[in-house]
Amino acid sequence: MLHLKAHAAILKAYLKIMLTYRGMMILHLFRVVLMPLVIAAAWLSIEKADGNPYENSDYLLYYLLVPLVMNLTNSRSVFRFPVSVRDGTLSRELIKPYPPLMNIVIESFTNNLQMLLYLVPFTLISVFLFQSHFDFSFLSYKMVPISILAIFFGALTRLLISGSIALTGFWLEDVTTLNLLLNGSIWALLGGMIIPVATFPEKIRQIAELLPYRYMLSFPIEIFSGRLTTLAIYKGFAVMFFWIIIFSFTARFIWKRGIKIYSAYGG
Amino acid sequence: MKISTPNCDNCVFTEELGRDFNIRQKSQGLAASIKNFIRPSYKLVEAVRSLSMRIGFGEIVGFLGPNGAGKTTTLKMLSGLLFPSRGKLEVLGHSPFSREREFLSQISLVMGQKQNLWWDLPPIETFEIHRSIYNLDEKDFRGRIEELIDMLEISDCLETQTRKLSLGQRMRCELAVSLLHRPKVLFLDEPTIGLDILMQKKIRKFLLDYHARFKPTILLTSHYMDDVAALAKRVIVINNGLKIYDGLLSDLTEKMQPEKIITVILNSETFPKIEIPNVNIVSQESNLFRLKAPRENVGKLAAALYNTGLTIDLTIEDTPLEDIIGNLFTEKSNFQQFRTNV
The missing domain is CATH 3.30.70 (Alpha-Beta Plaits)
Structure with a gap:
């Protein structure tokens, strides 16, 4: 409670900074939108296998929502934190009576928030332009709050995984490869970026449902699309909470050891 | 790490404090790089070997020593940035590395001009953020801001993006933000580095005025001996991570020169x-x-x-202090003689 004012002040500060660099935000929009659009186009142009539960309209809705959810659950901490260890700028956070990693988390959150300024109009215009191609019969307003909740916890899961990887920056000079491996490639494959998880072969889908990646992207979209039973939603949240607990402890464990070897060079 | 009997009389207390660093060694050439890749070699560097000191409330103490003597490492341990490898350490009755809110709210560390200021925002915005982080009362905050703006003469640069300020302006703003929460202990690591003589004098005068009014404990390292001479009566000289002198600056100059x-x-x-x-x-x-x-x-x-x-x-x-300290560490015989004297 004590830090609420500080969180708000830092959030405002980052918003002000980001509004200074508008060009960069437009580039980010292209980055976030382009890849799902290309994949969607690929899925729409190929013939679907027998037993694939997704029609063209499902793919269209899925990949229209991918940039939105991907952005909302994104965490940039993995890029910022190792740099702050290397150049010693972490020191300036450690010296304040404020959670030292919160600054990076808020910066990442502000980024995601600001991207909505571009992504929401983009999504709404797309829905308006291609409305005849969508099948809205599965959608239910009841699922909206549950999807939002899933996005929130999905973002928390991703933050904790990215954070744990970022914290290895106390030992590793460059965590990019580790992040690419654990949080990039596997996430794109098993999280539902390249192929919607619901269309995976049965056994792979079962594995994907047990891993954390699905919950950072595919799960909220599946809920919103009305594709999951109540039981499947409960099961999904349970798996997500399990990973949140695991990575909370992991991040804490790495932090406690890492901070003791932090050498505070530079800064 | 916390000491069982708090040292109420001492603002800063250390006993046989030490910090080691494991530095990876790498020789020149491709063969050495391959060897290093297969079997990395590390060298243990004792940045601070054993440092015992007591500093009272309201004192200004200068840390002197050549590059690599362990001055900055000591300040980093005292401010809670570095975990000590050994020894006891207490500042304001707290173990710094525990980073308790009460402790962090009472200290400030100034290291260069990018410690506290937000680079992309004007200083006035940083002051506001600082107020929220330190939970300062609005009325107190306004009063302190006005006071610091006046003392540091920074009214003309408050609304300019920090990255566009001159070095001197940044340093003064940095000091202002570091003092907004009125810290009881102020760690200053090279506060006038890179500044011209006029600005150095301004900063020194400000620090003296500030100390006279609010009596914080100040620990200062500086390569500019004028800083030390102007601000600190007491100095602690360290070399190779060991304390070799702790006493009045005037005694040191008398003994050495x-x-x-x-x-x-x-x-x-x-x-x-x-x-x-x-x-x-x-x-x-x-x-x-x-x-x-x-x-x-x-x-x-x-x-x-x-x-x-x-x-x-x-x-x-008197012989310039720079020369005295310079001589002390450049010639082994001087150093030996000095150690014998003290």
Whole structure:
């Protein structure tokens, strides 16, 4: 409670900074939108296998929502934190009576928030332009709050995984490869970026449902699309909470050891 | 790490404090790189070996020592940035590395001009963020801001993006933000580095005024001996991570430099014969003479020079502190002699 004012002040500060660099935000929009659009186009142009539960309209809705959810659950901490260890700028956070990693988390959150300024109009215009191609019969307003909740916890899961990887920056000079491996490639494959998880072969889908990646992207979209039973939603949240607990402890464990070897060079 | 019996009389207390770093070694060349890749070698560097000290509330203490002596490492341990490898450490009754809110709210560390200021925002925005982080009362905050703006003369740069400020402006704003929460302990690591002489003087004057008003404990490291001479009566000299002197700066200069420098302008190019022992002429340029004499003989020498009737002007100076400290660490014999003296 004590830090609420500080969180708000830092959030405002980052918003002000980001509004200074508008060009960069437009580039980010292209980055976030382009890849799902290309994949969607690929899925729409190929013939679907027998037993694939997704029609063209499902793919269209899925990949229209991918940039939105991907952005909302994104965490940039993995890029910022190792740099702050290397150049010693972490020191300036450690010296304040404020959670030292919160600054990076808020910066990442502000980024995601600001991207909505571009992504929401983009999504709404797309829905308006291609409305005849969508099948809205599965959608239910009841699922909206549950999807939002899933996005929130999905973002928390991703933050904790990215954070744990970022914290290895106390030992590793460059965590990019580790992040690419654990949080990039596997996430794109098993999280539902390249192929919607619901269309995976049965056994792979079962594995994907047990891993954390699905919950950072595919799960909220599946809920919103009305594709999951109540039981499947409960099961999904349970798996997500399990990973949140695991990575909370992991991040804490790495932090406690890492901070003791932090050498505070530079800064 | 917390000490069982708090040292209420001491603001800063350390006992055999030490910090080691494991530094990866890498020789030149591809073969060495391959060898290093297969079997990395590390060297243990004892940045601070064993440091015991007590600093009272409201004191200003200067840390002196050559590069790599362990000054900054000590400040980083005292402010909670670095975990000590050994020894006991307490600041304001807290173990710094525990990073308790109460402790962090009472200290400030100034290291360069990018410690607290937000680079992409004007300083006034940083002040606001600082107020929220330190939970400062609005009325107090406004009062302190106005006071600091006035003392540091920064009213003209508050609304300019920090990255566009000059070094001196940034440093003054950095000091302002560091002092907004009115810390009880202020760690200053090279606060005037890179600044011109005028700005250095301004910062020194500000620190003295600030200390006179609010009496914070100040620990200062600086390569500019003028900073130390102007601000600190007490100095702690460290070398290779060991304390070699802790006492008054005036005692240090006396011990290290028992002589004074006398510059005299005569109305003659010939130096008169004066019967005072151990007076040496160091240099002569026309009628300007530079002499060295033992401190106890300086009075007699000055009187004798005036009595000759030849003296136009006479000044008496101490050897610059830079030279004293420089000599102390550049020649092994000086260092040995110094250790014997103290």
